[in-house]
Amino acid sequence: MDKMSRKITQTTKRMGSRKNYTKNNFILYLFLAPAVVLVLIFNYIPMYGVTIAFKDFSPIKGIMGSEWVGFTHFISFLQSPNFQQIFMNTIKLSGFELLIGFPIPIILAIMVNQLRRAKVKKNIQLIIYAPYFLSTVVIAGMLFIYLSPAGPVNGILTLFMDEPISFMTDPSYFRSIFIASGIWQAAGFSSIIYVAALSNVDPQLHDAATIDGASLLQRIIHIDLQALKPTIAVLFILAIGGIMGVGFEKAYLLQTDMNLPASEIIDTYVYKRGLQAGDWSFGAAVGLFNSVISLVLLITANTVVKKLNGETLY
Amino acid sequence: MKFKNDLVNNSKTDRMLLLLNKFILILLVLIVTVPLLYVLFGSFLHPNILLTKGISFNPDDWTLDGYRRIFQDGSIMRGFLNSIIYAGGFTIVSVLFSILAGYALSVENLAGKKLFMIFFIVTMFFNGGMIPTYLLIKELGMINTPWAIILPGAVSVWNIILSRTYFKGLPNELKEAARIDGASDFKIFLKIILPLSKPIIFVLALYAFIGQWNSYFNAMIYLEDQSLYPLQLVLRDILIQNEVQPGMIADQLARAEIQRIAEMIKYSSIVISSLPLLIMYPFFQKYFEKGVMVGSLK
Incomplete structure (x- = not known):
């Protein structure tokens, strides 16, 4: 013009x-x-x-x-005997969830992307998305059914062992159950975004690399992963920001009196002290403590990722 | 295509890897489907059959008793209706308000646009948290009313940004042409923008509806009357609290028998509550994927 x-x-x-x-x-x-x-x-x-x-x-x-009253409630939370346990439970639960749960959708997307026949690919995606549409209550309910001492999982395990394992009441199983069920439910659906990013990769790149003698693994590392990098960066920042807000809804449902030593996290504690016991100010203080840490984590993650590869959230 | 593939994947290790890949994916499909099928079969089989015999094809082992008891009691059905009202209301408020705001913020020369954006984005980083929000809802007199479920959280900044991004991507010429013809912004929005926005409206509505349908937390803290309970809260009583609704087991039975029937009711209620979404989502798969794509545009 x-x-x-x-x-x-x-x-x-x-x-x-x-x-x-x-x-x-x-x-x-x-x-x-x-x-x-x-x-x-x-x-x-x-x-x-x-x-x-x-x-x-x-x-x-x-x-x-x-x-x-100033910082009284914060100090009494920090000095309370449960503080260390609740804080560490929160960090561990979400830390491990991030560490194990974050890479799986990426791997899954790369695997699905290798399927040649469009129809097979689509059907497999359709199936692995399904658990995402179940509610948290249903997931928790299914866990209680499957993992109860008389449930099917113990039915199989007791073929090899004498005693059934009481998964839901033993604190040492809580985190594994929480994380594994989270992956079962969401990994498929979370892979959508990566599959979409991979579908934008020019197939000629792969062809050219193959002709140059690159193996499948080499092509995945140097072509596919490179293409996913920006998406991974943004989702990683978001995940870090969400660390302290680790699935209250599910943790609360999976809590039993017996597994509290591992399952009591900050959000469930806020709910119990603040809303159930009516300790309003204390609950609000613990909640605020949590939000401040989240914010700091989010900003830190954003800065670090920005320095590393120039991809930011805001 | 086939010929080309053979040419491309020529190394032996690569072919092994691809085979392994297919094998693992089949395994994953099984890991996803088996627990779901177990519940489905469990809901139609007499209690304990699955544990003792596995899937039985003996018609004597099959029963609709679990479903009969659920329909007899009515609390799940009432929960269903409540959930439709809450999720429906939430979706309408959420989508309508987000789209309107998103459109306004997508118009280029709107004075104070930046200020509004900051106003919205701040809420992504700070929030009052559970206790102050609860106190507010209480102060507003919304405890034990559907409003406590429908209004808070309906306007999501994320949705505003998504719809704004979508509107910005629409060809500007359309708006300009209409404006030159003397159409007002309201008319432009109604006659030109809205008809072009079906995909984004649909995507936002799907996510809003499913999110609300599957959540229980707000209902748990804000609703007191059982008659107001959404489906998920009724399910929580049955599945987690092990509380069998009185109408489900009215007959005088031994404790062990009650326990077994309660197990079957659990399976049936999982099926009844999950089936609608599980049946519907394949038809909307395209839109879920689109939603993720729109989101990734920033």
Whole structure:
């Protein structure tokens, strides 16, 4: 487009938009209004409400009327005998989940990508996505059924052993059960994004590399993994940011009185102390402690990944 | 194509690897399907048959008793209806508000756009957390009402950004042409943008609906009346708390018998509650994949 015609288009554009300028904008702000109002109420007000972490909140006095107590609740959480256990449980559960669960969808996508026949590929994908659509309650329910002392897993195990294993009440199994079931449920679905990224790889690259004598593994490492790198980076940052928010819904369901030494994590503790026991300020303080760590982790991960390969989240 | 492949995968190790690959994938398919089929068969077989005999083809071992007891009691069905209302309401609010906001933020010369973006994005990094949110809901008088399920969390910043990205990708010429013809932004949105936005609307709606359908946490903390319980909370009572609903086992039975029937009810209720999504998602597979792609565009 030459200079002249560009200028004409720009002028017409401006004329067109000037005509309804105020009216247009009014409508657009009206479009924004519902989302702004809801976010203001349900996201921003609780941010203000988090000040009760520094107060002795009593429902009668309200947030404004309650007295300031500074960092008392934080200190009492840090000094409480359970602190170390709960904190380490949270870190371990999500750390191992990330360490084991993060690479699996990538490997799965590379494996699926090797399938030549489109129909087989599609059907396999369809099947491995299925568990993603089950609810957390159903997953937990299935675990209780399968792993109970009289359940099918122990039915097989007792062929080789004398005693059934009480998986759900023994703390030493909790993390493995949590992580393995998480992988079972989500690995297939999480691989979608990587499969999509791999489908953008030019097949000619693979052909050329093969002609140059590259083996399958070499091509996977130097072509496929390279193509996945940006996606991996972004998802990794997000995963790090989510470490402290490790699946409350599932952990809470899988908790039994007996496995608490491994299964009590910060979020479940906040729920029990804050909501169930009515220790509002203490619960809010523990929750805030958790969010601050998440934020720090997210920012750190973002900075590190940015330094490593220039891919960032924001 | 076949000829080319033979030419390409010529090394012996490579062919072995590909074979191994297929073998492992078949194994994975089994790992995914066997636990699901076990539940499905368990729901149709008399208690303990699966454990003692395995899958039996003797018609005497088959029964619909588990399903009969579930329908008799009604709490699962009521949960189903509640869930449809909650997930449906949540989806409508979520998609409508996100799309409207996303469209406004995709318009180039909107004054204060940057400020609004910051306003939304901040919520991705900070949140008040469980306790302050609960206190707010209580203050608003929404405890024990469906609003506590439908409204909080309905407007997700993620969805706003996704739809904004989608709208930005639409050809600008369409809007410009309509604007020159004197159409207002409202008209442009209604007549031109919306008809082109079916894919993004569908994707957002699917994810919102499934997310809400499968969650139980908000319902657990905000709802008190059992009659308001969504499906997942009813399921939690049956599957996790081991609480058999009174209407399911009304007959006078020995404890051991009750326990066995309770097991069967667990299988049947898993099937009833999971089947709708499991049957439907293959038809929407395209959209799930599209959703992931849109998300990866940033």
